[in-house]
Amino acid sequence: MDTLAIVILNYNGQSFLAKFLPTVIAHAEGHPIYVADSASTDGSVAFVRANFPAIRLIELPYNGGYAGGYNMALDHIRTHYGGATYYVLPNSDIEVTPGWISPVLSLLEVNPHIAACQPKILSYSERTMFEHAGAAGGFVDWLGYVFCRGRVFATFEADHGQYDNNRSIFWATGACLFIRSDLFHRVGGFDTSFFAHMEEIDLCWRLQRLGYEIWACGQSTVYHVGGGTLHKSNPHKTYLNYRNSLFMLYKNWPADGWLWGKLLLRLIMDGVSSLLFLKVGQWRDVLAIIRAHFAFYGQLPQLHKQRKLLLSQQKKAVSLYPKSIVWAYFVKGKKTFNAME
Known part of the structure; x- marks a missing residue:
């Protein structure tokens, strides 16, 4: 080996x-x-x-x-x-x-x-x-x-x-x-x-x-180099990022009773980001975000099975960053990691 x-x-x-x-x-x-x-x-x-x-x-x-x-x-x-x-x-x-x-x-x-x-x-x-x-x-x-x-x-x-x-x-x-x-x-x-x-x-x-x-x-x-296979401006990349973020969140979020509340907030915030895309004329990215959400809903039965299995196997609680980087970045003006720590 x-x-x-x-x-x-x-x-x-x-x-x-x-x-x-x-x-x-x-x-x-x-x-x-x-x-x-x-x-x-x-x-x-x-x-x-x-x-x-x-x-x-x-x-x-x-x-x-x-x-x-x-x-x-x-x-x-x-x-x-x-x-x-x-x-x-x-x-x-x-x-x-x-x-x-x-x-x-x-x-x-x-x-x-x-x-x-x-x-x-x-x-x-x-x-x-x-x-x-x-x-x-x-x-x-x-x-x-x-x-x-x-x-x-x-x-x-x-x-x-x-x-x-x-x-x-x-x-x-x-x-x-x-x-x-x-x-x-x-x-x-x-x-x-x-x-x-x-x-x-x-x-x-x-x-x-x-x-x-x-x-x-x-x-x-x-x-x-970045974007070698799929450039950041490609709407399919937008689709994958938004969809996979929801996949990841549903599968792995701790069993603290707040999962659906988090998903509702994400739905709202993804809607806001869609408006920002629309404002600059990137309507294909807006459609990609809508498609990403429907793909997430369609995958929920399989994601639920994965979530149950992962919860049954878990040996250690995982700590996330406890605040919102959206709030810190866009409202409080904290633009670097060290400023957020």
């Missing part, structure tokens, strides 16, 4: 593979690299075979999104290659840096209670700024809204070393997720109904319910 498997999921990302695979190879620190291709149509498979013969190529039968694709790929690695103690899942549009692996592995190895961890995620185009997808570690507020050290809503901080410490967080980004393989498979991997977006937050929430911790490692840095 390998100590670490570097696993890159690819869907029509040949240009990113050409740009970033050489750097991953240069800084792999001796660990095997896999490219799991989700039935790409842009020649990615032939490109990897021709240009990177040392890469272990996995051809998936269809595009199952981030969640389904990684579940299939990691099951294949476990079955056909003997598995690995840890997985790291960098997006295809991630540029790694020298020494990006060792600090995270050291943190995982010294503390067996850490299930998953992430490096600092900086912007590839603005290299001193934190990037949207995870920044320096994520959190969830009492209404299920997510935010990060280094990024709250549309405010991005410059990296001045303010988040260089190693610390526990609520969720580690799927843009470059390190995770213990035994725990990944033990909890069933990602929830494939999410397809893409927020599946890593759902996974981190489930791992914490079993008593494990999620951390950020400030001594490791990577750079992320």
Whole structure:
């Protein structure tokens, strides 16, 4: 069994593979690299075979999104290659840096209670700024809204070393997720109904319910292009984010009797955000939010079964950020993570 498997999921990302695979190879620190291709149509498979013969190529039968694709790929690695103690899942549009692996592995190895961890995620185009997808570690507020050290809503901080410490967080980004393989498979991997977006937050929430911790490692840095597969302006991304946020909230919210009250508040606040989209003429995003809510209602029977199972398995209460980041950000004017602590 390998100590670490570097696993890159690819869907029509040949240009990113050409740009970033050489750097991953240069800084792999001796660990095997896999490219799991989700039935790409842009020649990615032939490109990897021709240009990177040392890469272990996995051809998936269809595009199952981030969640389904990684579940299939990691099951294949476990079955056909003997598995690995840890997985790291960098997006295809991630540029790694020298020494990006060792600090995270050291943190995982010294503390067996850490299930998953992430490096600092900086912007590839603005290299001193934190990037949207995870920044320096994520959190969830009492209404299920997510935010990060280094990024709250549309405010991005410059990296001045303010988040260089190693610390526990609520969720580690799927843009470059390190995770213990035994725990990944033990909890069933990602929830494939999410397809893409927020599946890593759902996974981190489930791992914490079993008593494990999620951390950020400030001594490791990577750079992320962002939106490589699905651009942030795409209404389908809006749909997935709103729908999956509701999926995650319903499945994982503590059994405190406030679930439906929280969902009602979310419905109202999502309606307000729809009006903001409408104000700037983004009516397709408004339709995406409406579709997201109806998809959530249609999935409620299955979500309820998942919720009951998770509650029956829970070993530890999970603490969320106890206030509203919407109130803190838009009303009180607190724009950074440190201002909210």
